[in-house]
Every structure is written in C-alpha cells, then in structure tokens.
Amino acid sequence: MSNQVxxxxxxxxFGSVKAVDGVSLEISEGQFFSLLGPSGCGKTTLxxxxxxxxxxxxxxxxxxxxSMDGIAPNFRPTNMVFQNYAIFPHLNVEENVSYxxxxxxxxxxxxxxxINDSLDLVGLSGLNLRSSNALSGGQxxxxxxARALILKPKVLLLDEPLSALDKKLREQMQSExxxxxxxxxxxxxxxxxxxEEALTMSDKVAVMFDGKVEQIASPRELYExxxxxxxxxFIGAMNFTNxxxxxxxxxxxxxxxxLGEFELPMNQISGKPTxxxxxxxxxxxxxxxxxxxxxxxxxIDGKIIDIxxxxxxxxxxxxxGERSETLNVSTQNSFGQMDYKIGExxxxxxxxxxxxxxxx
Amino acid sequence: MSNSGKYLKIFAFSYLVFxxxxxxxxxxxxxxxxxxxxxPLTGFSFQWFETLLYQDSLHQALKNSLIVAIxxxxxxxxxxxxxxxxxxxxDFKGKQVSLTFILAPLILPEIIVGVSLLIVLIQLGITLNVxxxxxxxxxxxxxxSIIIMNSAFNNLDISLEEASMDLGENQFGTFYRVILPLVLxxxxxxxxxxxxxxxxxxxxxxxxxxxxxxxxVYIWSQFRFPKKLPTTMALGTILLIVSLILLSLSEYFxxxxxxxxxxxxxx
Numbered sequence: 001m002s003n004q005v006x007x008x009x010x011x012x013x014f015g016s017v018k019a020v021d022g023v024s025l026e027i028s029e030g031q032f033f034s035l036l037g038p039s040g041c042g043k044t045t046l047x048x049x050x051x052x053x054x055x056x057x058x059x060x061x062x063x064x065x066x067s068m069d070g071i072a073p074n075f076r077p078t079n080m081v082f083q084n085y086a087i088f089p090h091l092n093v094e095e096n097v098s099y100x101x102x103x104x105x106x107x108x109x110x111x112x113x114x115i116n117d118s119l120d121l122v123g124l125s126g127l128n129l130r131s132s133n134a135l136s137g138g139q140x141x142x143x144x145x146a147r148a149l150i151l152k153p154k155v156l157l158l159d160e161p162l163s164a165l166d167k168k169l170r171e172q173m174q175s176e177x178x179x180x181x182x183x184x185x186x187x188x189x190x191x192x193x194x195x196e197e198a199l200t201m202s203d204k205v206a207v208m209f210d211g212k213v214e215q216i217a218s219p220r221e222l223y224e225x226x227x228x229x230x231x232x233x234f235i236g237a238m239n240f241t242n243x244x245x246x247x248x249x250x251x252x253x254x255x256x257x258x259l260g261e262f263e264l265p266m267n268q269i270s271g272k273p274t275x276x277x278x279x280x281x282x283x284x285x286x287x288x289x290x291x292x293x294x295x296x297x298x299x300i301d302g303k304i305i306d307i308x309x310x311x312x313x314x315x316x317x318x319x320x321g322e323r324s325e326t327l328n329v330s331t332q333n334s335f336g337q338m339d340y341k342i343g344e345x346x347x348x349x350x351x352x353x354x355x356x357x358x359x360x
Numbered sequence: 361m362s363n364s365g366k367y368l369k370i371f372a373f374s375y376l377v378f379x380x381x382x383x384x385x386x387x388x389x390x391x392x393x394x395x396x397x398x399x400p401l402t403g404f405s406f407q408w409f410e411t412l413l414y415q416d417s418l419h420q421a422l423k424n425s426l427i428v429a430i431x432x433x434x435x436x437x438x439x440x441x442x443x444x445x446x447x448x449x450x451d452f453k454g455k456q457v458s459l460t461f462i463l464a465p466l467i468l469p470e471i472i473v474g475v476s477l478l479i480v481l482i483q484l485g486i487t488l489n490v491x492x493x494x495x496x497x498x499x500x501x502x503x504x505s506i507i508i509m510n511s512a513f514n515n516l517d518i519s520l521e522e523a524s525m526d527l528g529e530n531q532f533g534t535f536y537r538v539i540l541p542l543v544l545x546x547x548x549x550x551x552x553x554x555x556x557x558x559x560x561x562x563x564x565x566x567x568x569x570x571x572x573x574x575x576x577v578y579i580w581s582q583f584r585f586p587k588k589l590p591t592t593m594a595l596g597t598i599l600l601i602v603s604l605i606l607l608s609l610s611e612y613f614x615x616x617x618x619x620x621x622x623x624x625x626x627x
Contacts, residue, residue: 074526074527074529074530079526079527080522080523082522084517086523088520089520090541099524099527099529099537100527100528100529102528102529103528103529147523147527148526151527151528
C-alpha cells in the first residue's frame with residue numbers, strides 16, 4: 001500500500017501558540033486513521049491543514065505524492081465531515097447531497113442516480129426532499145457523509161463527527177462508519193478525543209499532545225505497548241508504580257515495592273535509560289484477585305479498600321506493599337467470578353507479560 | 361405585591377395612551393367632515409383623501425421621497441452589508457474605532473448632522489437636490505443596516521462557508537449559494553427599515569432638500585395653512601399605515617434570519 005497522505009514536519013502557530021508543532025506522519029491508502037488527543041492538542045488543526053482551511057507556517061503536506069502547498073480547499077482531493085455537520089439549512093437533503101456536483105458536467109439522470117446511491121449508502125433512502133431543519137442529529141450526520149462521499153474524495157476527513165450524538169447512537173454510528181469505510185475503500189482520517197472510539201474504529205492511531213505526535217501505532221499496540229506514560233494513561237486506565245533496575249542486559253531484573261523482584265524483557269520497555277529508576281505500568285484487567293486462603297507463594301498480599309460496580313465489570317481498589325500503595329483492578333463479572341467485600345484480605349497476581357516499563 | 365402590580369398596570373396603560381393616542385387622532389380627524397380640528401366630530405368623509413389626488417406639488421414631493429427612500433435604503437444596505445461582513449468575519453486593526461465612527465450617526469442629534477452636512481456640501485459647491493438628501497439619508501441609514509446585518513452574519517455559521525469551499529465551490533459560488541440566501545431576510549429587513557426611516561425623515565431632508573422637497577418637508581410646509589390641515593392629516597394617515605406595514609414586514613424578516621439560522625445550531 002502506498003502512502004496517500006504525507007505530513008512532513010508541519011508547524012502551524014496561532015499567534016504565540018504552536019497548535020501543530022513539527023508533526024510528521026504517513027497515512028496509507030484505504031486506511032482508517034485516527035488523530036487522538038485531549039482537546040487543544042492540535043488534532044483538529046492538523047485535520048484542517050490537510051483540508052486546506054489552514055496554511056502551515058512550515059512543512060509540507062502531500063496527497064498522492066502531490067504537494068498541497070498553495071492549493072485551496074476546493075481544489076484538494078479531500079472532503080470533510082464537520083463537527084456540527086454544517087448542513088446547509090436553506091437546502092433540502094437532496095440539494096445538500098448534490099451541492100458539490102454542480103461543477104461536474106452530469107446529466108440529470110446521472111445526477112439523480114448518484115444522489116440516490118449515496119443516500120442508500122448512508123441509509124437515508126427516500127428522504128430526498130426532507131427539509132434539513134427536520135433532520136435529527138444522526139440523520140444530519142448521514143447527510144454530511146453522503147454529501148462528502150458522493151464526490152468520491154481520495155481522503156475523507158472527519159472532525160469529531162460523533163461527539164454530538166448520544167451514547168447509543170454514537171456506538172451504532174461507530175460501527176456503521178467502519179463498515180462504510182470498508183465498503184467504499186476511501187482513506188478516512190478521523191479526529192477524536194474519545195480513546196474508545198479511536199481504538200474500535202481505526203487501523204492506525206496517532207496520539208497527539210501539545211501539538212506533537214507522541215505515538216503512531218495500531219490500536220492493539222497502542223493499548224498494550226504504549227510508548228510513554230502520557231499515552232498509557234490517556235488510553236484506558238493504567239496503574240503506575242516505580243521500581244529500581246538491578247542489572248543490565250536483555251532482560252532487566254527489577255525490584256518494586258508492590259511486585260517484589262521480577263524480570264522484564266527489553267521489548268516491554270520504552271524510552272531511554274537514565275538512572276536505575278523505572279516506572280512500571282500495569283493495566284487493571286491484567287491483575288487477578290484470589291481468595292486469601294489460596295496457597296501459592298507467588299501471590300502478593302493485598303486488602304480491598306473500595307469497590308465500584310459497573311455491571312459487566314467491577315473495579316476494586318487494592319492496598320498493598322510496604323508503602324500501602326493502591327492498585328486499581330478490574331474484573332469481568334463472568335460466570336464463576338468471586339465477589340469480594342471492602343476490607344477483605346486477598347492475594348493477587350500480575351500477568352508479567354503485560355507489564356510495561358518506562359524509563360523515567 | 362398586588363398593590364404594586366396594580367400601579368404597574370396603571371403606569372403601563374397610561375404610558376401606552378400617551379405614546380399612541382396622539383397618533384390615533386390623525387386618522388380620526390382625517391375622516392372628519394369639518395375643516396376645524398376639534399371635537400365633537402361632525403361626520404364621516406373621504407373628501408380630504410380626495411383632495412390629495414389633485415395636488416401636483418404633493419405628487420412631486422411624493423416622487424422625490426420615493427426616489428430618496430429607495431436610493432438611500434439600497435445604498436445604505438450595500439454599505440451596511442459590506443461593513444458588517446468585514447467586522448463580523450475578519451479581524452483588522454482599527455476595527456472597533458471605525459465601527460464606532462460608522463455607528464455614530466445613530467446617537468448624534470440629527471440637527472447637527474444636518475447642519476454640518478449642509479455646510480460641507482455648500483463649501484464643496486454641490487447644489488442641493490434629491491441627491492444631497494440621498495447622501496444624507498445613506499449616512500443616517502447605514503448604522504441601522506449594520507446593526508441588522510450584524511445579527512444576520514453573526515448567526516451565519518462559518519463552517520457552512522467552509523463546507524461549501526470543501527465541496528468544490530469558489531468564493532463567489534459560496535457567496536451566491538450559501539451566504540446570500542442565508543442573510544437575505546436580513547437584507548430585506550434592512551431595505552424595509554431603511555425605506556421607512558428615509559420616508560419619514562424630516563430634519564436632514566429639511567436642511568439638504570433645496571428645491572426638491574420630500575414628503576415630510578412638504579407636510580411641514582403645509583401646516584402654515586390652517587385650511588389644508590385636514591388634507592395633511594389624511595396624508596399623515598396614509599404615511600402612518602404604510603410605515604406600520606413596512607416595519608412589521610421588516611420585523612418579520614429580521615426574526616426569520618435569526619430563527620432559520622438558529623435551528624441549525626440547536627442540535
């Protein structure tokens with residue numbers, strides 16, 4: 001697969017604020033690519049740079065190996081779905097969807113076939129003449145998609161398209177968007193602050209903080225092997241505790257207050273070594289709680305100090321170690337799962353293969 | 361509580377009476393048979409409206425007024441639309457200062473505006489005619505147009521323009537297909553209010569009119585002849601009704617701008 005979009009060392013400042021600060025990334029053809037980050041991290045600005053609504057201070061953006069420098073939005077092979085959908089209120093559904101077709105020389109029949117095809121694609125068949133003011137949020141979303149896809153862009157840009165929808169509809173649209181993307185095969189670039197959305201929908205995710213890309217990886221890699229502590233705590237939940245490195249070599253021997261001495265392979269560690277200190281990250285679902293009477297010397301003692309019940313999962317807060325550190329543990333409330341009470345003494349174990357280390 | 365409520369009602373009622381009762385006298389006496397403006401009324405008659413049909417100087421004044429009103433409301437709306445577009449969409453140095461100066465005629469006493477315009481025009485050697493009145497009225501109406509157009513443009517979501525560009529339209533196409541239709545009710549409201557204000561305006565017209573009298577100036581000149589008072593009242597009645605219709609229409613269009621644009625933002 002070739003690179004469809006290439007962002008090369010792009011910088012964009014607004015006054016003294018660097019919204020995008022030297023970002024480089026590559027997006028392959030047909031990929032579902034997400035820009036993920038907290039608000040103000042520059043992800044929307046980056047999307048608007050690709051669309052051509054903003055001009056970079058320096059750096060270059062290429063689409064299909066063609067520089068987009070000096071090319072206005074109306075001449076770029078990109079189309080955008082706006083956060084508030086930007087449906088033209090004075091036009092009906094059909095007029096909205098066919099808005100971009102005016103300049104293409106099409107017969108009336110071709111035009112109406114294209115309109116109906118794209119309305120079919122987004123599940124709005126038959127609503128051609130519906131006034132855009134009479135549309136629900138989800139329907140506006142679909143009109144915005146149809147309006148962009150009818151022009152067969154090389155890249156579809158989506159600016160937080162689902163943030164205005166309620167939870168149920170959002171989840172439904174997530175899977176629909178994914179299906180749609182596979183069906184049309186167009187490269188999608190999605191901006192979102194919702195890590196769950198990014199993980200479930202994307203082939204690849206770029207995590208951004210303060211105008212810089214911190215990590216670009218597949219959702220699984222991002223979750224299981226975050227490259228920095230910031231990424232680790234932004235994507236899902238993670239327990240952090242510090243440890244001391246006892247040796248050097250391919251497998252590090254580490255001593256931690258909670259876990260005691262254990263070994264960590266180098267490929268589970270990110271960053272550059274500085275001193276003997278290392279930050280250890282453990283996902284809450286990679287910790288297993290056992291009853292206190294379990295007989296095994298590999299288990300660690302702990303005490304349950306808080307419980308939050310979420311239906312399919314339960315979160316426990318464990319107190320453990322010499323310094324009474326706390327660990328968050330999540331358990332699936334599946335068949336045969338034990339229940340524990342606040343104040344109960346337990347023994348727990350950690351899946352060593354899922355531990356990640358960050359040089360601090 | 362109930363007492364203060366009662367007093368408030370009395371106050372509000374008398375306020376409205378003082379405000380509108382004099383205007384109601386106008387239509388009442390314009391249909392009165394007697395030439396004398398006094399109660400009791402002597403009978404119903406259309407005669408004063410009939411005499412309006414045979415006064416050439418009145419017709420000339422009406423024609424002048426229409427020329428002035430139409431030209432100045434169009435000019436002011438064009439200027440107001442451009443100024444409002446510039447100030448609502450773009451940031452530039454001296455924006456606030458220039459806006460304040462453009463809006464100043466709203467609060468400046470008209471007599472001062474009228475006198476100073478007169479002095480300037482005479483110094484420049486420009487003859488006073490309908491065109492000088494159009495100039496003065498455009499100055500007066502532009503602030504109103506800016507205020508109306510500001511609310512129209514402020515309600516216009518910038519992402520609609522971006523969406524249009526994104527879908528392949530250029531600046532001109534975007535203006536024609538998106539911006540214009542969405543601010544059109546504001547433009548119509550501005551035209552109607554401008555027309556009404558210009559049609560009724562007296563002071564500036566009085567100073568700048570020269571020999572091409574406008575309707576209000578003509579009416580004023582008629583007050584010297586007590587005989588003609590009922591006819592003038594008939595004319596005033598017509599003006600009152602026309603103004604009311606135009607203002608209601610413009611209010612309708614002004615509300616439509618904010619409503620049609622707000623409904624997008626609701627969800």
